[in-house]
Amino acid sequence: MYVSLNWLKQHVDLPTDIDPKDLALRLTMATVEVEEIKKKAENLDGVVVGELLEIKRHPNADKLSIAKVDVGEDKPRQIIFGQMVDMSPGFKVPVALAPTILPGNKKIEKAKLRGEESEGMLCLDQELGLLKEGVSIHFFEKDVKNGTPIKKALGLDDVIIEIDNKSVTNRPDLWGHYGLAREVAAIYGLPLKEYAVNKLKSGKGVSLSVEVNDCEACPRYMAVAVKGIKVGQSPEWLRRRMEAIGQKSINNIVDVTNYLMFDLGQPLHAFSADKIADGKIIVRRAEASETLTTLDGVKRSLEPTDLVIADKDRAVALAGVMGSADSEIHDATETIIIESANFEPATIRLTANRLGLRSEAAMRFEKSLDPKMTEMALRRAVDLIVEMIPGAKVASAIIDVRNFKQFLGPIEISWDFINKRIGQPIDQEKIVGILSGLGFGVKKKKQGLSVRIPTWRATKDIGLPEDLIEEVARVYGYDNIVSTMPLAAMEYVEENKLRQLERQVKDLLAIGAHANEVYNSSFSDAAFLTRLGAPLNEIELENPWTQDSRFMRSSLVPNLLKNVSDNLRFYEALNIFEVGKVFVDDGSGEIARPGTDERLPSQDLHVTGVIVGVAGTDPFFAAKGTVQKMCSELGLNVDFVTAENKMIWCHPRQHLEVVFNKAVLGYVAAVHPAALQAAGIGKASGLFDLNLDKLVKHFPMIKKYTPLAKYPAVPLDLSIVVGEDTPWQAIKQLAEAVDSVLVQSVDLLDVFKNDKIESGKKSITLRATYRAIDRTLSLEEAMKLHEKLAGQLAKAYGAEVRR
Secondary structure, three states: OEEEHHHHHOOEOOOOOOOHHHHHHHHHHHOOOEEEEEEOOOOOOOEEEEEEEEEEEEOOEEEEEEEEEEOOOOOOEEEEEOOOOOOOOOOEEEEEEOOEEEOOOEEEOOEEEOOEEEOEEEOOOOOOOOOOOOOOOOOOOOOOOOOOEHHHHOOOOOEEEEEOHHHHOOOHHHOOHHHHHHHHHHHHOOOEOOOOOOOOOOOOOOOOEEEEOOOOOOOEEEEEEEEOOOOOOOOHHHHHHHHHOOOOOOOHHHHHHHHHHHHHOOOOEEEEHHHOHHHEEEEEEOOOOOEEEEOOOOEEEOOOOOEEEEOOOOEEEEOOOEEEOOOOOOOOOOEEEEEEEEOOHHHHHHHHHHHOOOOHHHHHHOOOOOOOHHHHHHHHHHHHHHHHOOOOEEOOOOEEEEOOOOOOOOEEEEHHHHHHHHOOOOOHHHHHHHHHHOOOEEEEOOOEEEEEOOHHHOOOOOOOHHHHHHHHHHHHOHHHOOOOOOOOOOOOOOOOHHHHHHHHHHHHHHHHOOOEEOOOOOEEOHHHHHHHOOOOOOEEOOOOOOHHHOEEOOOOHHHHHHHHHHHOOOOOOEEEEEEEEOOEOOOOOOEOOOOOOOEOOEOOEEEEEEEEOOOOOOHHHHHHHHHHHHHHHOOOOOEEEEOOOOOOOEEEEEEEEEEEOOEEEEEEEEEOHHHHHHHOOOOOEEEEEEEHHHHHHHOOOOOOOOOOOOOOOEEEEEEEEEEOOOOHHHHHHHHHOOOOOOEEEEEEEEEEOOOOOOOOEEEEEEEEEEOOOOOOOOHHHHHHHHHHHHHHHHHHHOOEEOO
């Protein structure tokens, strides 16, 4: 969008020495993004007004002509030109005097063309950068003195500011010079001139009526007929205004409607009244297969989603987008109907996009224009036409069909709210001045402000106290707000020990034990549990996704056994584990809802693993060793205690509870042969299961420094044969009790059984380590203790020492 600095000055008295770069920077920082600043007179110093004295054909070129041109010098200049525009002697046109440089860095030099000398160039508007499209030349009035600089003759002492359209998408009030002038006035702290318009009075001569069939798509439609029209050229000031922003002058009526669209941001349209049947305008949706030839000469097929302006016979305009060739102003037009309307944004955007008609009017209507602006624009249009055309006057009633509501507040906002959101206190009078300068109705109160929204900001723009904060901050200047670190209370975030333990356990198993982690569903397979012979004590869902997801798992073991069964055909050995929650309806879960004693099922986090086919190692001992090493790394010196087997998948004779400080954390077991058969697993397997919710209560352990022993230890091994049912834990406890001071540790080295060992017996090899803390223990002392140990084992369990 192009904005003329001189045009802005029409609405606000800016300093004469204002720096356009400063204005552009302030606009960018506060309101819109300025893309470019361009001086209209740039590279036009060598262009003057010249009068054509004589025109003749070039003797050596059919398409060229030679002109004698009076440019205010002592003698006329000879200029060769191609006559793209009809010109005759006596016309006054722009002339570039060689040597000079035109916009676009086009150099003009004295040169010979086909043997004839040319001392300059007759300049089209497009070559001077006044217009971008078409082929046209500016003809000056007779009273303009020859040799007058073009920038003075055309009033090109102007600066054009190019604004990025995207930056005003949410600001429909900024699509005209008056709206931007309001912003500039607020930024510079200057008063905005009142937009003065005369009150419209009904006239006689034309019977005009309007029928709106879709009030949602057309919230307001105003129209008035004006007679006594004489279509002709616009006055110089209007042409210059339009040319300054790159718009070509068409005729006085069309120029007025376009001028007000760029001045107020409100598109208007003028119909030739003789093209509207019976003077009745109908606003309706297009009919199926209806067509319309728009002003660009293209016949367009319409759809029922399109909104059209029609008379009783046909559509005469595409509402909010473009008029039709059938109803446009023509040279013989004597009476016009001026339309000033407001249309629903989505309707206009849909039609414009579908037809590829991104007209200036469509771009504005799709931004949600202020319905109140229609009246001001219509009144100003009539004022201008009456001023320009003597004898023109209103010839009908003033039609106003309206159906809209706007939220105009008031919005209550406190001083404290403003200062906290901005981050620093701002003088109250400054805040009131900023909002008032932007057109808000401000009522100052002790605790804050009561603010009424102006109609031009009430169209999907301002509606919340936060919106007012933004208005104050941007005009006050973001650079004027001191950057400070926000003050916030630092609250200690409690460490999630369970999550930390979970991650550490996964690392120890995956990296330290070379196990593979698996992820299973949280549901149990009822058929598989039945095959295992396990009781179906799982929690059943009322609304399961599928029949396979009816029961919540109470253990991770069954699904892991299925994993082993499914994967053993691909691998000789497996070492897998899973970390996940199990669901047990034991009444120990969290409170179901406040104010009741009802509790949810417990949802403890478990780590469970299964080991199969490890070469040279019994799977049971491999599982036990994995747990022992993992707990040791966690700082837990756990014990393995024999206990009654409660799990259907555990071997009754190879089942140990994992205990720490008398708390049972889980168990280690060999998988029961019946369970292996039911699961389709043909190899011996070991498993472990630990409750991490219980384990975390002892994690992390506080590590205490233990100094190295000063005196050496004496390790002695002992191999004995005992009954097959004799538990290792009982043997260990008896050995440790031989001498609670000198017996440092008792470790199991081996359990062995073959055909040389009596049936019902097993061989156990243990290592007892003896150490004194105050002296070096002699071998003789250690041997006496060792013999005592063997004697007590023989007495308690009938142990026979193997030699």
